[in-house]
Amino acid sequence: MTEVKLFSHDYRYLEPWPPQPTCAAAAHKTPSPTLTPRTLPAITVSPLRVWKQTSHTRRRREDSHTKVIPRKVAAGFAGRLIAGKKGYDHQMKRELREIGIDEVFAAREAIGDRLHHTPTFSSAQLSELTGANVLLKAELFQRTGAFKVRGVLSKLATLTAEEKARGVIGVSAGNHAQAVAYGASLEGIESKVVMWQTASPQKITATRAYGAEVDLEAENPNDAFDRADELAEQTGMVLVHPFDDPFIIAGQGTLGLEMLEDNPEVGAILVPVGGGGLVAGIAVAVKALRPDVKVIGVEPEQSAALYAGLAGGRWVRVKPDSIADGLAAPFAGHHCMAIAKDKVDDVVLVSEQEIREGMRFLYQRSKLACEAAGAVSTAALLTGAYKPEPGTTVIAVVSGGNVAPHTASGILDPDEG
Numbered sequence: 155m156t157e158v159k160l161f162s163h164d165y166r167y168l169e170p171w172p173p174q175p176t177c178a179a180a181a182h183k184t185p186s187p188t189l190t191p192r193t194l195p196a197i198t199v200s201p202l203r204v205w206k207q208t209s210h211t212r213r214r215r216e217d218s219h220t221k222v223i224p225r226k227v228a229a230g231f232a233g234r235l236i237a238g239k240k241g242y243d244h245q246m247k248r249e250l251r252e253i254g255i256d257e258v259f260a261a262r263e264a265i266g267d268r269l270h271h272t273p274t275f276s277s278a279q280l281s282e283l284t285g286a287n288v289l290l291k292a293e294l295f296q297r298t299g300a301f302k303v304r305g306v307l308s309k310l311a312t313l314t315a316e317e318k319a320r321g322v323i324g325v326s327a328g329n330h331a332q333a334v335a336y337g338a339s340l341e342g343i344e345s346k347v348v349m350w351q352t353a354s355p356q357k358i359t360a361t362r363a364y365g366a367e368v369d370l371e372a373e374n375p376n377d378a379f380d381r382a383d384e385l386a387e388q389t390g391m392v393l394v395h396p397f398d399d400p401f402i403i404a405g406q407g408t409l410g411l412e413m414l415e416d417n418p419e420v421g422a423i424l425v426p427v428g429g430g431g432l433v434a435g436i437a438v439a440v441k442a443l444r445p446d447v448k449v450i451g452v453e454p455e456q457s458a459a460l461y462a463g464l465a466g467g468r469w470v471r472v473k474p475d476s477i478a479d480g481l482a483a484p485f486a487g488h489h490c491m492a493i494a495k496d497k498v499d500d501v502v503l504v505s506e507q508e509i510r511e512g513m514r515f516l517y518q519r520s521k522l523a524c525e526a527a528g529a530v531s532t533a534a535l536l537t538g539a540y541k542p543e544p545g546t547t548v549i550a551v552v553s554g555g556n557v558a559p560h561t562a563s564g565i566l567d568p569d570e571g
Protein backbone atom coordinates (compact mmCIF):
# COMPACT_ATOMS: atom_id res chain seq x y z
CA MET A 155 0.00 0.00 0.00
CA THR A 156 1.11 3.56 -0.64
CA GLU A 157 2.36 5.32 2.45
CA VAL A 158 2.68 8.98 3.19
CA LYS A 159 6.28 9.62 4.05
CA LEU A 160 6.75 12.06 6.84
CA PHE A 161 10.08 13.09 8.15
CA SER A 162 11.18 14.33 11.49
CA HIS A 163 12.33 17.62 10.06
CA ASP A 164 11.92 20.97 11.63
CA TYR A 165 9.05 22.99 10.25
CA ARG A 166 11.03 26.15 10.40
CA TYR A 167 12.60 25.00 7.18
CA LEU A 168 9.50 24.16 5.14
CA GLU A 169 9.49 25.66 1.69
CA PRO A 170 6.74 28.24 1.19
CA TRP A 171 3.58 26.45 0.11
CA PRO A 172 1.68 26.79 -2.08
CA PRO A 173 3.60 29.14 -4.36
CA GLN A 174 1.81 32.44 -3.86
CA PRO A 175 0.69 33.14 -7.45
CA THR A 176 -1.24 29.86 -7.62
CA CYS A 177 -2.79 30.12 -4.18
CA ALA A 178 -6.51 30.19 -4.87
CA ALA A 179 -7.25 32.10 -1.71
CA ALA A 180 -4.88 34.89 -2.59
CA ALA A 181 -6.26 35.05 -6.13
CA HIS A 182 -9.86 35.01 -4.96
CA LYS A 183 -9.55 37.77 -2.44
CA THR A 184 -9.70 41.31 -3.65
CA PRO A 185 -7.74 43.19 -1.04
CA SER A 186 -9.43 46.24 0.39
CA PRO A 187 -7.95 49.59 -0.73
CA THR A 188 -6.17 50.01 2.57
CA LEU A 189 -4.85 46.48 2.69
CA THR A 190 -3.39 45.89 -0.74
CA PRO A 191 -0.28 43.76 -0.84
CA ARG A 192 1.54 46.83 -2.07
CA THR A 193 0.63 49.10 0.83
CA LEU A 194 0.53 46.60 3.67
CA PRO A 195 3.79 46.14 5.48
CA ALA A 196 4.79 42.58 6.17
CA ILE A 197 3.84 41.46 9.66
CA THR A 198 6.82 40.87 11.84
CA VAL A 199 6.42 38.56 14.77
CA SER A 200 9.46 38.68 16.94
CA PRO A 201 10.62 36.66 18.62
CA LEU A 202 8.95 33.38 17.75
CA ARG A 203 10.01 31.03 20.44
CA VAL A 204 10.88 27.52 19.46
CA TRP A 205 11.28 24.84 22.04
CA LYS A 206 12.92 21.49 22.03
CA GLN A 207 12.92 18.52 24.33
CA THR A 208 15.71 18.02 26.78
CA SER A 209 16.50 14.60 28.13
CA HIS A 210 13.68 15.07 30.61
CA THR A 211 10.24 16.36 29.90
CA ARG A 212 11.17 19.92 30.67
CA ARG A 213 11.19 22.56 27.97
CA ARG A 214 13.91 24.99 27.18
CA ARG A 215 14.16 27.74 24.71
CA GLU A 216 16.05 26.56 21.68
CA ASP A 217 16.35 29.73 19.73
CA SER A 218 14.60 32.93 18.98
CA HIS A 219 14.29 34.71 15.74
CA THR A 220 12.09 36.90 13.68
CA LYS A 221 9.22 35.64 11.62
CA VAL A 222 8.10 37.53 8.54
CA ILE A 223 4.79 36.64 6.97
CA PRO A 224 4.55 37.35 3.22
CA ARG A 225 2.46 40.41 2.46
CA LYS A 226 -0.29 38.67 0.56
CA VAL A 227 -0.78 36.34 3.46
CA ALA A 228 -0.51 39.12 5.95
CA ALA A 229 -3.43 40.91 4.32
CA GLY A 230 -5.79 38.29 5.69
CA PHE A 231 -4.42 38.07 9.18
CA ALA A 232 -3.37 41.53 10.22
CA GLY A 233 -3.18 41.71 13.97
CA ARG A 234 -4.06 38.11 14.60
CA LEU A 235 -0.77 36.33 14.27
CA ILE A 236 1.00 35.82 17.54
CA ALA A 237 4.23 34.26 18.56
CA GLY A 238 4.26 31.01 20.50
CA LYS A 239 3.70 31.94 24.13
CA LYS A 240 5.03 29.04 26.05
CA GLY A 241 6.34 27.20 23.07
CA TYR A 242 4.55 24.29 21.52
CA ASP A 243 3.92 21.15 23.50
CA HIS A 244 5.50 17.80 23.05
CA GLN A 245 4.00 17.54 19.57
CA MET A 246 6.71 19.83 18.32
CA LYS A 247 9.41 17.93 20.04
CA ARG A 248 8.77 14.42 19.02
CA GLU A 249 9.33 12.75 15.72
CA LEU A 250 6.52 12.68 13.26
CA ARG A 251 5.02 9.29 12.56
CA GLU A 252 4.21 8.03 9.11
CA ILE A 253 0.54 7.74 8.35
CA GLY A 254 -0.65 5.70 5.41
CA ILE A 255 -3.81 4.17 4.07
CA ASP A 256 -3.17 1.07 6.21
CA GLU A 257 -3.64 3.21 9.32
CA VAL A 258 -6.90 4.56 7.94
CA PHE A 259 -8.20 1.05 7.30
CA ALA A 260 -7.04 0.05 10.78
CA ALA A 261 -8.95 3.00 12.21
CA ARG A 262 -12.08 1.89 10.40
CA GLU A 263 -11.63 -1.58 11.85
CA ALA A 264 -11.21 -0.10 15.34
CA ILE A 265 -14.31 2.05 15.00
CA GLY A 266 -16.34 -0.93 13.84
CA ASP A 267 -20.06 -0.36 13.73
CA ARG A 268 -20.12 2.09 16.63
CA LEU A 269 -20.54 5.15 14.38
CA HIS A 270 -22.87 6.18 11.57
CA HIS A 271 -22.06 5.96 7.91
CA THR A 272 -23.39 9.44 7.17
CA PRO A 273 -25.46 10.28 4.09
CA THR A 274 -24.58 12.44 1.09
CA PHE A 275 -27.14 14.76 -0.45
CA SER A 276 -27.04 16.49 -3.81
CA SER A 277 -27.62 20.24 -4.02
CA ALA A 278 -29.36 21.33 -7.21
CA GLN A 279 -28.87 24.98 -6.40
CA LEU A 280 -25.17 24.76 -5.67
CA SER A 281 -24.77 22.64 -8.79
CA GLU A 282 -26.53 25.23 -10.90
CA LEU A 283 -24.50 28.02 -9.38
CA THR A 284 -21.12 26.38 -9.85
CA GLY A 285 -21.71 24.32 -13.00
CA ALA A 286 -20.47 21.26 -11.10
CA ASN A 287 -22.38 18.37 -9.56
CA VAL A 288 -22.29 19.41 -5.89
CA LEU A 289 -22.84 16.91 -3.09
CA LEU A 290 -23.00 17.57 0.64
CA LYS A 291 -21.51 14.98 2.99
CA ALA A 292 -23.78 15.36 6.01
CA GLU A 293 -21.34 14.49 8.78
CA LEU A 294 -23.33 16.68 11.13
CA PHE A 295 -25.49 13.56 11.54
CA GLN A 296 -22.53 11.67 13.02
CA ARG A 297 -22.80 10.54 16.65
CA THR A 298 -22.06 13.51 18.95
CA GLY A 299 -22.94 15.80 16.03
CA ALA A 300 -19.55 15.95 14.32
CA PHE A 301 -16.85 13.79 12.69
CA LYS A 302 -14.52 14.14 15.69
CA VAL A 303 -15.55 10.87 17.29
CA ARG A 304 -14.01 8.98 14.37
CA GLY A 305 -10.54 10.12 15.41
CA VAL A 306 -11.18 9.63 19.10
CA LEU A 307 -12.31 6.01 18.79
CA SER A 308 -9.34 5.32 16.54
CA LYS A 309 -6.96 6.78 19.14
CA LEU A 310 -8.55 5.11 22.17
CA ALA A 311 -8.19 1.74 20.45
CA THR A 312 -4.40 2.18 20.53
CA LEU A 313 -4.14 2.76 24.29
CA THR A 314 -2.81 0.06 26.57
CA ALA A 315 -4.77 -1.08 29.61
CA GLU A 316 -2.34 0.87 31.77
CA GLU A 317 -2.88 4.04 29.74
CA LYS A 318 -6.64 3.60 29.87
CA ALA A 319 -6.43 3.28 33.62
CA ARG A 320 -4.70 6.67 33.80
CA GLY A 321 -7.61 8.31 32.00
CA VAL A 322 -7.58 10.64 28.99
CA ILE A 323 -7.51 14.39 28.62
CA GLY A 324 -8.63 16.46 25.64
CA VAL A 325 -8.67 20.11 24.68
CA SER A 326 -11.35 21.57 22.50
CA ALA A 327 -13.85 24.26 21.59
CA GLY A 328 -16.49 21.61 22.00
CA ASN A 329 -16.78 18.99 19.28
CA HIS A 330 -13.61 17.10 20.15
CA ALA A 331 -14.61 17.56 23.79
CA GLN A 332 -17.88 15.75 23.22
CA ALA A 333 -16.14 13.08 21.19
CA VAL A 334 -13.56 12.44 23.94
CA ALA A 335 -16.30 12.28 26.57
CA TYR A 336 -18.46 10.00 24.44
CA GLY A 337 -15.63 7.70 23.34
CA ALA A 338 -14.13 7.45 26.82
CA SER A 339 -17.53 6.58 28.30
CA LEU A 340 -18.01 3.87 25.69
CA GLU A 341 -14.69 2.36 26.74
CA GLY A 342 -15.13 2.91 30.47
CA ILE A 343 -12.24 5.40 30.65
CA GLU A 344 -12.15 8.46 32.90
CA SER A 345 -11.98 11.69 30.88
CA LYS A 346 -11.24 15.35 31.41
CA VAL A 347 -11.53 18.06 28.79
CA VAL A 348 -9.98 21.52 28.85
CA MET A 349 -12.29 24.03 27.21
CA TRP A 350 -12.09 27.82 27.37
CA GLN A 351 -14.35 30.21 29.16
CA THR A 352 -16.00 31.54 26.01
CA ALA A 353 -16.72 28.06 24.61
CA SER A 354 -20.32 27.37 23.63
CA PRO A 355 -22.34 26.65 26.80
CA GLN A 356 -24.28 24.05 24.83
CA LYS A 357 -21.06 22.21 23.98
CA ILE A 358 -19.89 22.39 27.60
CA THR A 359 -23.19 20.96 28.83
CA ALA A 360 -23.15 18.19 26.23
CA THR A 361 -19.55 17.27 27.11
CA ARG A 362 -20.47 16.92 30.78
CA ALA A 363 -23.56 14.92 29.84
CA TYR A 364 -21.40 12.46 27.89
CA GLY A 365 -19.41 11.91 31.08
CA ALA A 366 -16.28 14.10 31.03
CA GLU A 367 -15.06 16.50 33.67
CA VAL A 368 -14.76 19.95 32.06
CA ASP A 369 -11.90 22.26 33.02
CA LEU A 370 -12.71 25.91 32.34
CA GLU A 371 -9.64 27.66 33.72
CA ALA A 372 -8.38 28.76 30.31
CA GLU A 373 -9.47 32.11 28.93
CA ASN A 374 -8.81 31.37 25.27
CA PRO A 375 -7.77 28.60 22.86
CA ASN A 376 -4.04 29.30 23.20
CA ASP A 377 -4.16 29.06 27.00
CA ALA A 378 -6.31 25.95 26.81
CA PHE A 379 -3.79 24.04 24.69
CA ASP A 380 -0.99 24.99 27.06
CA ARG A 381 -3.11 24.02 30.06
CA ALA A 382 -3.99 20.63 28.61
CA ASP A 383 -0.29 19.91 28.13
CA GLU A 384 0.41 20.92 31.72
CA LEU A 385 -2.46 18.87 33.13
CA ALA A 386 -1.41 15.81 31.12
CA GLU A 387 2.06 16.14 32.54
CA GLN A 388 0.80 16.67 36.11
CA THR A 389 -1.91 14.01 36.18
CA GLY A 390 -0.47 11.34 33.90
CA MET A 391 -3.69 11.34 31.90
CA VAL A 392 -3.10 10.53 28.23
CA LEU A 393 -3.52 13.52 25.93
CA VAL A 394 -5.98 12.79 23.15
CA HIS A 395 -5.03 15.61 20.83
CA PRO A 396 -7.82 17.13 18.74
CA PHE A 397 -5.83 16.97 15.52
CA ASP A 398 -2.06 16.47 15.75
CA ASP A 399 -1.93 12.75 16.31
CA PRO A 400 -1.47 10.03 13.68
CA PHE A 401 -4.30 7.90 15.03
CA ILE A 402 -6.67 10.86 15.24
CA ILE A 403 -5.79 11.76 11.65
CA ALA A 404 -6.25 8.14 10.55
CA GLY A 405 -9.68 8.07 12.20
CA GLN A 406 -10.74 11.24 10.39
CA GLY A 407 -9.50 9.58 7.20
CA THR A 408 -12.35 7.10 7.43
CA LEU A 409 -14.58 9.94 6.27
CA GLY A 410 -12.49 10.04 3.10
CA LEU A 411 -13.00 6.30 2.56
CA GLU A 412 -16.76 6.70 2.84
CA MET A 413 -16.85 9.49 0.28
CA LEU A 414 -14.75 7.57 -2.25
CA GLU A 415 -16.88 4.46 -1.83
CA ASP A 416 -20.23 6.24 -1.96
CA ASN A 417 -19.32 8.62 -4.77
CA PRO A 418 -16.60 7.14 -6.97
CA GLU A 419 -17.25 9.85 -9.56
CA VAL A 420 -15.96 12.52 -7.16
CA GLY A 421 -13.40 14.96 -8.55
CA ALA A 422 -12.80 17.25 -5.57
CA ILE A 423 -13.53 17.32 -1.84
CA LEU A 424 -13.83 20.52 0.19
CA VAL A 425 -12.93 20.13 3.84
CA PRO A 426 -13.34 22.54 6.79
CA VAL A 427 -10.00 23.11 8.52
CA GLY A 428 -9.24 23.91 12.14
CA GLY A 429 -5.99 22.28 13.24
CA GLY A 430 -5.93 20.26 10.03
CA GLY A 431 -6.62 16.73 11.29
CA LEU A 432 -9.70 16.21 9.16
CA VAL A 433 -8.21 17.50 5.94
CA ALA A 434 -5.00 15.55 6.58
CA GLY A 435 -6.86 12.30 7.24
CA ILE A 436 -9.04 12.70 4.18
CA ALA A 437 -5.98 13.56 2.07
CA VAL A 438 -4.11 10.46 3.25
CA ALA A 439 -7.05 8.23 2.29
CA VAL A 440 -7.92 9.97 -0.95
CA LYS A 441 -4.43 10.41 -2.36
CA ALA A 442 -3.55 6.79 -1.62
CA LEU A 443 -6.60 5.40 -3.37
CA ARG A 444 -7.52 8.11 -5.87
CA PRO A 445 -4.65 10.53 -6.45
CA ASP A 446 -6.70 12.22 -9.19
CA VAL A 447 -9.24 13.54 -6.64
CA LYS A 448 -8.47 17.03 -5.37
CA VAL A 449 -8.53 17.72 -1.65
CA ILE A 450 -9.14 21.37 -0.79
CA GLY A 451 -8.99 22.78 2.72
CA VAL A 452 -11.24 25.69 3.69
CA GLU A 453 -10.43 27.98 6.63
CA PRO A 454 -11.97 31.14 8.04
CA GLU A 455 -9.81 34.18 7.28
CA GLN A 456 -9.95 34.93 10.98
CA SER A 457 -8.70 31.53 12.06
CA ALA A 458 -6.26 30.45 9.41
CA ALA A 459 -3.34 28.70 11.05
CA LEU A 460 -2.85 26.08 8.34
CA TYR A 461 -3.01 28.59 5.52
CA ALA A 462 -0.64 30.96 7.27
CA GLY A 463 1.75 28.16 8.13
CA LEU A 464 1.84 26.71 4.65
CA ALA A 465 1.95 30.00 2.81
CA GLY A 466 4.56 31.44 5.14
CA GLY A 467 6.61 28.28 5.14
CA ARG A 468 6.62 27.67 8.85
CA TRP A 469 4.49 26.83 11.84
CA VAL A 470 2.70 29.75 13.49
CA ARG A 471 0.26 30.38 16.27
CA VAL A 472 -2.77 32.54 15.53
CA LYS A 473 -5.49 34.09 17.65
CA PRO A 474 -8.71 32.55 16.31
CA ASP A 475 -11.54 35.03 16.10
CA SER A 476 -14.30 33.51 13.98
CA ILE A 477 -17.96 32.62 14.37
CA ALA A 478 -16.84 29.15 13.28
CA ASP A 479 -15.89 28.20 16.85
CA GLY A 480 -15.26 24.61 15.79
CA LEU A 481 -12.33 25.85 13.70
CA ALA A 482 -10.72 27.86 16.50
CA ALA A 483 -7.42 26.01 16.50
CA PRO A 484 -4.58 28.32 17.56
CA PHE A 485 -2.15 26.39 15.37
CA ALA A 486 -2.11 23.67 12.76
CA GLY A 487 -0.77 20.28 13.76
CA HIS A 488 2.74 19.36 12.67
CA HIS A 489 1.59 16.07 11.23
CA CYS A 490 -1.29 17.92 9.59
CA MET A 491 1.01 20.51 8.05
CA ALA A 492 3.35 17.89 6.68
CA ILE A 493 0.51 15.92 5.14
CA ALA A 494 -1.17 19.05 3.81
CA LYS A 495 2.05 20.23 2.20
CA ASP A 496 2.36 16.93 0.43
CA LYS A 497 -1.25 15.92 -0.23
CA VAL A 498 -3.65 18.84 -0.01
CA ASP A 499 -4.11 20.59 -3.35
CA ASP A 500 -5.02 24.00 -2.00
CA VAL A 501 -6.29 25.83 1.07
CA VAL A 502 -8.79 28.63 0.49
CA LEU A 503 -10.18 31.24 2.85
CA VAL A 504 -13.69 32.47 3.57
CA SER A 505 -14.74 35.61 5.43
CA GLU A 506 -17.10 35.77 8.38
CA GLN A 507 -19.84 37.12 6.15
CA GLU A 508 -19.30 34.28 3.68
CA ILE A 509 -19.51 31.72 6.48
CA ARG A 510 -22.83 33.25 7.54
CA GLU A 511 -24.10 32.98 3.98
CA GLY A 512 -22.96 29.36 3.78
CA MET A 513 -24.81 28.53 6.98
CA ARG A 514 -27.97 30.30 5.79
CA PHE A 515 -27.81 28.48 2.47
CA LEU A 516 -27.49 25.07 4.13
CA TYR A 517 -30.33 25.82 6.51
CA GLN A 518 -32.75 27.36 4.05
CA ARG A 519 -32.03 25.41 0.87
CA SER A 520 -30.63 22.08 2.02
CA LYS A 521 -32.41 21.91 5.36
CA LEU A 522 -29.14 21.12 7.11
CA ALA A 523 -28.98 22.68 10.58
CA CYS A 524 -25.21 22.81 10.72
CA GLU A 525 -22.86 24.90 12.81
CA ALA A 526 -20.72 27.65 11.29
CA ALA A 527 -17.62 25.43 11.11
CA GLY A 528 -19.55 22.92 9.03
CA ALA A 529 -20.62 25.61 6.57
CA VAL A 530 -17.23 26.88 5.41
CA SER A 531 -16.92 24.32 2.61
CA THR A 532 -20.29 25.35 1.22
CA ALA A 533 -19.30 29.00 1.63
CA ALA A 534 -16.22 28.41 -0.53
CA LEU A 535 -18.44 27.14 -3.34
CA LEU A 536 -21.05 29.86 -2.96
CA THR A 537 -18.50 32.65 -3.11
CA GLY A 538 -16.15 31.18 -5.67
CA ALA A 539 -13.25 30.92 -3.23
CA TYR A 540 -13.05 27.48 -4.82
CA LYS A 541 -14.21 27.19 -8.42
CA PRO A 542 -14.80 23.58 -9.42
CA GLU A 543 -14.17 22.34 -12.95
CA PRO A 544 -17.51 22.50 -14.77
CA GLY A 545 -19.22 19.13 -14.97
CA THR A 546 -17.13 17.51 -12.24
CA THR A 547 -18.48 16.15 -8.97
CA VAL A 548 -17.54 18.09 -5.85
CA ILE A 549 -18.27 17.06 -2.29
CA ALA A 550 -18.50 19.73 0.42
CA VAL A 551 -18.04 18.16 3.85
CA VAL A 552 -20.62 19.55 6.28
CA SER A 553 -18.57 18.53 9.28
CA GLY A 554 -20.70 19.35 12.31
CA GLY A 555 -24.01 20.55 13.64
CA ASN A 556 -23.46 21.47 17.27
CA VAL A 557 -24.80 24.96 17.66
CA ALA A 558 -27.11 26.45 20.27
CA PRO A 559 -30.45 27.62 18.85
CA HIS A 560 -29.90 31.25 19.85
CA THR A 561 -26.42 31.26 18.28
CA ALA A 562 -27.77 29.74 15.10
CA SER A 563 -30.67 32.18 14.90
CA GLY A 564 -28.26 35.10 15.38
CA ILE A 565 -26.27 33.91 12.37
CA LEU A 566 -29.22 32.85 10.25
CA ASP A 567 -31.08 36.11 10.67
CA PRO A 568 -29.83 38.34 7.81
CA ASP A 569 -30.46 41.47 9.92
CA GLU A 570 -27.87 40.28 12.42
CA GLY A 571 -24.96 40.21 10.06
Ligand SMILES: Cc1ncc(COP(=O)(O)O)c(C=O)c1O
Pocket residue numbers: 300302329330396397426427428429430431432433480481483525527528553554555
Ligand atom coordinates in the same frame (compact mmCIF):
# COMPACT_ATOMS: atom_id res chain seq x y z
C1 LIG B 1 -17.45 20.96 12.97
C2 LIG B 1 -15.98 20.94 12.74
N1 LIG B 1 -15.53 20.97 11.47
C3 LIG B 1 -14.22 20.95 11.19
C4 LIG B 1 -13.28 20.94 12.20
C5 LIG B 1 -11.83 20.98 11.84
O1 LIG B 1 -11.15 19.82 12.18
P1 LIG B 1 -9.58 19.83 12.34
O2 LIG B 1 -9.26 20.53 13.62
O3 LIG B 1 -9.21 18.41 12.35
O4 LIG B 1 -9.05 20.57 11.17
C6 LIG B 1 -13.70 20.90 13.52
C7 LIG B 1 -12.73 20.86 14.62
O5 LIG B 1 -13.06 20.80 15.76
C8 LIG B 1 -15.07 20.89 13.80
O6 LIG B 1 -15.54 20.86 15.06
